[in-house]
Amino acid sequence: xxxxxxxxHAYRLFNHGPTALVTTAHAGRTNVMxxxxxxPLDFEPPKFAAVxxxxxxxxxxxxxxxxxxxxxxxxxxxxxxxxxxxHSGREIDKFAVxxxxxxxxxxxxxxxxxxxxxxxxxxxxxEPDSEQRHDLFVLECVAAWADDTLWQKGEWHFAASxxxxxxxxxxxxxxxxxxxxxxxxES
Amino acid sequence: xxxxxxxxHAYRLFNHGPTALVTTAHAGRTNVMxxxxxxPLDFEPPKFAAVxxxxxxxxxxxxxxxxxxxxxxxxxxxxxxxxxxxHSGREIDKFAVxxxxxxxxxxxxxxxxxxxxxxxxxxxxxEPDSEQRHDLFVLECVAAWADDTLWQKGEWHFAASxxxxxxxxxxxxxxxxxxxxxxxxES
Numbered sequence: 001x002x003x004x005x006x007x008x009h010a011y012r013l014f015n016h017g018p019t020a021l022v023t024t025a026h027a028g029r030t031n032v033m034x035x036x037x038x039x040p041l042d043f044e045p046p047k048f049a050a051v052x053x054x055x056x057x058x059x060x061x062x063x064x065x066x067x068x069x070x071x072x073x074x075x076x077x078x079x080x081x082x083x084x085x086x087h088s089g090r091e092i093d094k095f096a097v098x099x100x101x102x103x104x105x106x107x108x109x110x111x112x113x114x115x116x117x118x119x120x121x122x123x124x125x126x127e128p129d130s131e132q133r134h135d136l137f138v139l140e141c142v143a144a145w146a147d148d149t150l151w152q153k154g155e156w157h158f159a160a161s162x163x164x165x166x167x168x169x170x171x172x173x174x175x176x177x178x179x180x181x182x183x184x185x186e187s
Numbered sequence: 188x189x190x191x192x193x194x195x196h197a198y199r200l201f202n203h204g205p206t207a208l209v210t211t212a213h214a215g216r217t218n219v220m221x222x223x224x225x226x227p228l229d230f231e232p233p234k235f236a237a238v239x240x241x242x243x244x245x246x247x248x249x250x251x252x253x254x255x256x257x258x259x260x261x262x263x264x265x266x267x268x269x270x271x272x273x274h275s276g277r278e279i280d281k282f283a284v285x286x287x288x289x290x291x292x293x294x295x296x297x298x299x300x301x302x303x304x305x306x307x308x309x310x311x312x313x314e315p316d317s318e319q320r321h322d323l324f325v326l327e328c329v330a331a332w333a334d335d336t337l338w339q340k341g342e343w344h345f346a347a348s349x350x351x352x353x354x355x356x357x358x359x360x361x362x363x364x365x366x367x368x369x370x371x372x373e374s
Contacts, residue, residue: 015223016354016362017204036202039226041238041321049236049323051228075368082370130317134228134325136236155356164365167203167354169342172372175203178351178365181262183269185359 002112002119003148010046010144012155013072013118014038016177018165019081021071021116022050023102024061025109032094032113033058034085036168038070046141048122053135057089062124067108068139072118074150074163075176082172107143117156117165119145189299189306190335197233197331199342200259200305201225203364205352206268208258209237210289210297211248217298219281220245221272223355225257233328235309240322244276249311254295255326259305261337261350262363269359294330304343304352306332 005013014020020038024031037051048070052059062068073081084094095102095111102111108121122139130136150158156177158164164177192200201207207225211218224238235257239246249255260268271281282289282298289298295308309326317323337345343364345351351364 012357016356017206017223017226019204036204037226037228037236039204039224039236039238041224041323047321049224049226049321051226078368079371082372127317127320130314130323133314134234134236136228136317138321155360156362158362166368167364169203170199172370173342174368174370175343175345176365176368177354178363181265181353181361181363183359183361184266185269 001148002145005144005146005151007046007141007144008044009154010120010141011040011043013120013144013146014040014048017167018072018177019168019174021073021081021084021113022058023069023071023110023113024058024065025111026061026065029061030095030111031057031061031089032084032100033089034081041138046144047125048120048139048141050137050139051135052137062137065109066124067110068122069105069108069110069112070120070122071113071116072165074115074117075166076163077115078166078174081166117147117150117163188335189332192331192333192338194233194328194331195231196341197307197328198227198230200307200331200333201227201235204354205259205364206355206361208260208268208271208300208303209245210256210258210300211245211252212296212298213248213252216248217282218244218248218276219271219287219300220276221268228325233331234312235307235326235328237324237326238322239324249324252296253311254297255309256292256295256297256299257307257309258300258303259352261302261304262353263350264302265353265361268353304334304337304350
C-alpha cells in the first residue's frame, strides 16, 4: 500500500541511488521516462537533482507544467524501466502500450505509476543556467510516498526474495539493491 | 589491480548510484570525506555532479586546488565510509587516524585510496551559482580507474561472496550492490 513519507525523510527514498522513472503531464498529454541520473540535493525542504536531456518529451512537459513525479521502480519493473527509456513519448503513448496503471498525483498533475517502491511529487525550481548547460533540473519534493511492504520506520526493508529497488549500470544491465550493512557507529 | 577505464565508460562506474569517498589535496594538506550525493552528469567528456556542503574542509581544498578524486568504496570499507563522514578533516588527519594507504593521482594531486572499486580523477568545472545555491559541484573526470577483479569488459561483475560497491540509506545503514538483472531488449 502507498503510504505517506514525512518530507524530512524524502531524501532517504533516493539516497541509495536507485534508477528513477519520471512521469509528467500537461494539457491532457502524459509521459513516462527512465532516468538514472537522479539524486537528493537537500534535506528539508527536500530537493532533488535530475538530468533530463534536451529535446525529450519529458523535458517539454516538465517545462510546460513545472511538475513531475519521480518513482523508484522495483525489480519486477526492470523490463518496463528499460522499455520506457528506449522510446519517446512523442512517438507512442507509453501508458497504453505498456498497459500502465496510474492515479493522479495529490499535489501535482503528473500521474503516480502503480507498483513502484517510492513516489516523489515534485515541482521544478527554475535554474535556467543549469538546465541549459548541463540538462540538470532542480526539483522540490512536495509530497513523498512509499510502499509499506518495503518501507517501514523511516528506512528500506527489502526481503531477498521480494521486490527491491534497481540500479542501472548500462544498456539494460541493472543491479538489485542488495543486503543491509550496518556500519559500526563510533562513540 | 587498479586498471584504466576508457573515459567514455567512466559514467558506468557511478551509474548505479554507489556512495562515494572524495579525496582532496592542496598545499600539503589532504582530506577524505563520504558523499552520497554524487551522480554522472554527462558521457564524454565525462562529467559528474557532487554535493559538497558549505564549510567542509573538502570544499575548502576542492576550491583551492580545483581537483578531487571520487572513489567507489567496497563493502569492506563500510565502517570506514561511515567514519570519514562523521569527523571533519580540520579536527583530525583521517589518513593517519584510519591508517589509510594511498598513492598520488596520475592527473590530480588528490590521493587515490587503496582498496576501492573505482577511482575518478576530477577537475572542478566552476559553476559558482550552483555551488552557492545548492552546494552542487560539476566535476570533469580526466582519468578513470577500476579494480579489475570487479570490473571487466566495461561493466561491473560482483560476486555475491566478494566485495561489492555500497549505497547509503541513512545514518550508517548501507545496502550492498545486489545481483545482476538483465532487462529484456526490445527489437
